[in-house]
Amino acid sequence: MDLNDKQIQIIITAERLFAERGFDGTSVRDIAHEAGVNIAMISYYFGSKEKLMEALLEWRVGEIKIRVESLIKDNRYTPLEKVNMLIDEHIDRAMQKQSFHKIMVSVQVTNKNPSILKAANKVKVRNAKVIAELIKDGQKKGVFKKNIDLILMLNTLVGTVNQNMMSLDYYREFNGQMDMTDESFQIVIKKRLSIHIKKLFKAMLTNES
Amino acid sequence: MDLNDKQIQIIITAERLFAERGFDGTSVRDIAHEAGVNIAMISYYFGSKEKLMEALLEWRVGEIKIRVESLIKDNRYTPLEKVNMLIDEHIDRAMQKQSFHKIMVSVQVTNKNPSILKAANKVKVRNAKVIAELIKDGQKKGVFKKNIDLILMLNTLVGTVNQNMMSLDYYREFNGQMDMTDESFQIVIKKRLSIHIKKLFKAMLTNES
Amino acid sequence: MDLNDKQIQIIITAERLFAERGFDGTSVRDIAHEAGVNIAMISYYFGSKEKLMEALLEWRVGEIKIRVESLIKDNRYTPLEKVNMLIDEHIDRAMQKQSFHKIMVSVQVTNKNPSILKAANKVKVRNAKVIAELIKDGQKKGVFKKNIDLILMLNTLVGTVNQNMMSLDYYREFNGQMDMTDESFQIVIKKRLSIHIKKLFKAMLTNES
Amino acid sequence: MDLNDKQIQIIITAERLFAERGFDGTSVRDIAHEAGVNIAMISYYFGSKEKLMEALLEWRVGEIKIRVESLIKDNRYTPLEKVNMLIDEHIDRAMQKQSFHKIMVSVQVTNKNPSILKAANKVKVRNAKVIAELIKDGQKKGVFKKNIDLILMLNTLVGTVNQNMMSLDYYREFNGQMDMTDESFQIVIKKRLSIHIKKLFKAMLTNES
DNA sequence: CATGAATGAGTCTTCATTCAT
DNA sequence: AATGAATGAAGACTCATTCAT
Numbered sequence: 001m002d003l004n005d006k007q008i009q010i011i012i013t014a015e016r017l018f019a020e021r022g023f024d025g026t027s028v029r030d031i032a033h034e035a036g037v038n039i040a041m042i043s044y045y046f047g048s049k050e051k052l053m054e055a056l057l058e059w060r061v062g063e064i065k066i067r068v069e070s071l072i073k074d075n076r077y078t079p080l081e082k083v084n085m086l087i088d089e090h091i092d093r094a095m096q097k098q099s100f101h102k103i104m105v106s107v108q109v110t111n112k113n114p115s116i117l118k119a120a121n122k123v124k125v126r127n128a129k130v131i132a133e134l135i136k137d138g139q140k141k142g143v144f145k146k147n148i149d150l151i152l153m154l155n156t157l158v159g160t161v162n163q164n165m166m167s168l169d170y171y172r173e174f175n176g177q178m179d180m181t182d183e184s185f186q187i188v189i190k191k192r193l194s195i196h197i198k199k200l201f202k203a204m205l206t207n208e209s
Numbered sequence: 210m211d212l213n214d215k216q217i218q219i220i221i222t223a224e225r226l227f228a229e230r231g232f233d234g235t236s237v238r239d240i241a242h243e244a245g246v247n248i249a250m251i252s253y254y255f256g257s258k259e260k261l262m263e264a265l266l267e268w269r270v271g272e273i274k275i276r277v278e279s280l281i282k283d284n285r286y287t288p289l290e291k292v293n294m295l296i297d298e299h300i301d302r303a304m305q306k307q308s309f310h311k312i313m314v315s316v317q318v319t320n321k322n323p324s325i326l327k328a329a330n331k332v333k334v335r336n337a338k339v340i341a342e343l344i345k346d347g348q349k350k351g352v353f354k355k356n357i358d359l360i361l362m363l364n365t366l367v368g369t370v371n372q373n374m375m376s377l378d379y380y381r382e383f384n385g386q387m388d389m390t391d392e393s394f395q396i397v398i399k400k401r402l403s404i405h406i407k408k409l410f411k412a413m414l415t416n417e418s
Numbered sequence: 419m420d421l422n423d424k425q426i427q428i429i430i431t432a433e434r435l436f437a438e439r440g441f442d443g444t445s446v447r448d449i450a451h452e453a454g455v456n457i458a459m460i461s462y463y464f465g466s467k468e469k470l471m472e473a474l475l476e477w478r479v480g481e482i483k484i485r486v487e488s489l490i491k492d493n494r495y496t497p498l499e500k501v502n503m504l505i506d507e508h509i510d511r512a513m514q515k516q517s518f519h520k521i522m523v524s525v526q527v528t529n530k531n532p533s534i535l536k537a538a539n540k541v542k543v544r545n546a547k548v549i550a551e552l553i554k555d556g557q558k559k560g561v562f563k564k565n566i567d568l569i570l571m572l573n574t575l576v577g578t579v580n581q582n583m584m585s586l587d588y589y590r591e592f593n594g595q596m597d598m599t600d601e602s603f604q605i606v607i608k609k610r611l612s613i614h615i616k617k618l619f620k621a622m623l624t625n626e627s
Numbered sequence: 628m629d630l631n632d633k634q635i636q637i638i639i640t641a642e643r644l645f646a647e648r649g650f651d652g653t654s655v656r657d658i659a660h661e662a663g664v665n666i667a668m669i670s671y672y673f674g675s676k677e678k679l680m681e682a683l684l685e686w687r688v689g690e691i692k693i694r695v696e697s698l699i700k701d702n703r704y705t706p707l708e709k710v711n712m713l714i715d716e717h718i719d720r721a722m723q724k725q726s727f728h729k730i731m732v733s734v735q736v737t738n739k740n741p742s743i744l745k746a747a748n749k750v751k752v753r754n755a756k757v758i759a760e761l762i763k764d765g766q767k768k769g770v771f772k773k774n775i776d777l778i779l780m781l782n783t784l785v786g787t788v789n790q791n792m793m794s795l796d797y798y799r800e801f802n803g804q805m806d807m808t809d810e811s812f813q814i815v816i817k818k819r820l821s822i823h824i825k826k827l828f829k830a831m832l833t834n835e836s
Numbered sequence: 837c838a839t840g841a842a843t844g845a846g847t848c849t850t851c852a853t854t855c856a857t
Numbered sequence: 858a859a860t861g862a863a864t865g866a867a868g869a870c871t872c873a874t875t876c877a878t
Contacts, residue, residue: 024233159368442651577786
């Protein structure tokens with residue numbers, strides 16, 4: 001599906017509003033108004049509000065695809081290094097595209113629309129496959145344990161990052177870092193989160209502490 | 210706040226629908242209809258849809274309060290045992306009150322209403338305090354490491370459990386366990402999740418693998 | 419119709435609210451709440467909101483009746499003196515029972531309910547009869563002109579007083595008397611209004627300036 | 628503000644209904660139905676019921692403005708002639724736009740909405756200014772008395788005309804003129820009212836009877 | 837006698853979508 | 858290709874009144 005500038009503009013606005021207010025909490029009027037386009041354009045371009053959501057998911061999922069696959073094909077790294085890179089990649093993505101990830105959470109928790117849920121599952125399945133390959137490779141090379149529950153491991157990655165994203169303000173306040181700039185805080189948080197999850201993954205994947 | 214039978218009936222129905230369809234995706238008509246009461250009753254009893262949500266949160270949070278605090282006061286267990294019990298407690302609660310936990314996720318991801326968000330934060334703060342005490346106790350006794358990031362640790366607990374809950378069907382399908390009864394699958398899942406998270410916490414809290 | 423304390427309490431509250439917000443702008447809930455009685459009491463005591471209005475009118479009209487008739491029977495005064503006394507009486511009543519007079523205006527301008535309008539017309543008819551008698555008496559005695567349009571004359575009395583009452587604040591502001599106390603301003607206004615209308619009536623009734 | 632045909636149609640219908648039933652006594656359903664438009668159109672065009680009222684006032688007030696000011700600029704008449712013309716002008720307007728004038732009375736008696744009251748006061752202030760100029764001119768020329776209370780005088784004009792308008796049926800019945808056509812009666816009433824008020828004004832403004 | 841609980845009908849407003857242009 | 862105008866359906870909420878107690 002090819003998207004022109006105006007369509008992308010609509011999608012980006014919708015993404016932000018869906019994240020901020022939820023799908024049902026956002027009206028097409030709001031989207032059209034904030035995107036600076038005519039109200040009828042959304043139906044005109046996407047058919048309906050729901051189709052707009054699907055287009056939005058498809059668009060972002062498409063983006064992610066490219067980045068993940070290119071990362072995997074590289075053979076200069078060990079399985080653990082690759083896992084660590086995927087972790088950082090995921091954290092980066094989640095922090096940079098917070099709106100999209102919030103939508104993903106919403107979609108999953110409120111599994112109302114099947115076709116939307118399906119689009120959301122695409123990413124999960126792809127990620128699972130990529131990681132599964134890595135795990136197998138690591139197990140073959142004897143650096144990873146047998147008996148690894150892939151889904152639970154991914155749930156810990158995704159869940160921890162999501163939970164972190166959803167409670168950034170709370171975390172910041174709790175740690176008394178309200179005076180930091182958003183950028184500095186984001187860097188700190190990402191670093192800390194990265195170390196935290198990598199340690200967890202090491203514990204899950206290997207026999208050493 | 211004392212709630213009569215009809216009010217509880219409304220709240221339970223609202224809880225399920227809010228979880229299934231989101232707050233904005235649920236109409237008071239739907240709630241009234243499914244609860245078998247007159248539409249006007251919701252405004253009559255709770256004032257508004259939003260106040261109904263607040264009453265629902267307050268009600269569930271009140272329940273949780275009692276259970277957590279009674280668990281903590283017991284002194285027959287080691288800090289790690291207590292942490293493990295809290296983990297199991299949390300998993301149990303999340304699996305049994307899935308609707309409520311889904312609402313909690315929704316509330317956090319779409320932080321629209323301040324008073325609702327506030328109610329939701331109550332639980333987080335209380336849990337954090339309880340766990341913080343446990344950690345300190347364990348550190349004093351020399352069984353827990355220094356430098357433990359409480360919030361990140363809790364995010365891993367809550368995030369993993371939430372992510373698991375949100376993708377139960379996906380997990381089941383992935384593991385080819387569609388023929389199990391819901392109860393059996395739930396028992397299996399809870400056991401597996403419990404072991405998984407306890408292992409993670411051990412890695413986060415102690416120096417041994 | 420005998421009214422107990424609670425009924426009078428309701429009527430007085432209703433009078434104030436009907437005057438402030440109009441009949442349709444006032445809910446029985448508001449009345450009951452501000453009167454400190456149960457919501458069901460209004461239907462219980464008066465049958466309906468509309469019947470309450472009728473009772474209110476009947477009550478006030480009954481009060482007025484007594485005062486006007488006792489004033490008329492006195493024979494110590496000339497016709498013009500009596501007219502002047504009625505003018506002062508009317509001004510006093512309008513200023514003291516502003517709420518009631520505002521309701522009377524509302525009822526007339528929005529002639530929705532026939533039975534309510536009927537109650538309102540009672541007062542007009544009675545007043546007209548009393549004044550008519552006075553006029554005839556004055557004409558017989560040769561102090562009043564022939565060809566006096568009774569209704570127009572009364573409209574000037576009632577209309578001027580009502581208009582004055584409705585725009586008290588505006589008048590006050592226009593004359594730069596915002597710093598006076600309410601009581602002082604009321605006294606001033608009444609005096610000025612009295613002189614004004616008496617002069618008009620003299621012009622209407624007699625041949626001298 | 629430019630109004631299209633449909634908007635004017637809505638406004639005129641609203642004007643009639645607001646006059647007949649009061650603002651709160653008129654539902655947007657009624658207006659839409661009687662104007663032959665969709666219910667949603669009222670919100671679509673005017674934003675809300677209240678904004679519709681404001682638009683209605685603004686529209687009528689705008690009309691009046693032009694007529695009054697053009698009348699004043701004419702220099703062929705004496706001050707008293709001009710006052711008499713303004714009286715006739717006001718009577719004509721009140722009888723022709725009875726609905727609008729009833730609304731004005733309602734708005735003033737039930738001073739609920741500030742922005743609406745403000746719009747209503749506009750007319751009063753403008754009229755007051757125009758008359759004030761006339762009075763000063765007449766005083767300068769020695770044909771009008773000193774010490775004229777402008778507001779009281781206007782209250783007599785407006786109040787008498789309003790009271791007359793509100794009790795037309797009553798007046799007609801009282802004078803036994805139920806068999807006249809509406810038009811004939813209207814002409815008679817206007818003539819009589821005109822003479823009546825002009826006489827009053829002459830008494831207020833000059834020293835001759 | 838008095839009232840808390842309850843309700844069907846009604847309120848205004850917003851919704852996503854369509855359609856003629 | 859794009860849009861302003863328009864709308865039926867649905868939204869949350871309030872209303873005056875009833876009725877069992």
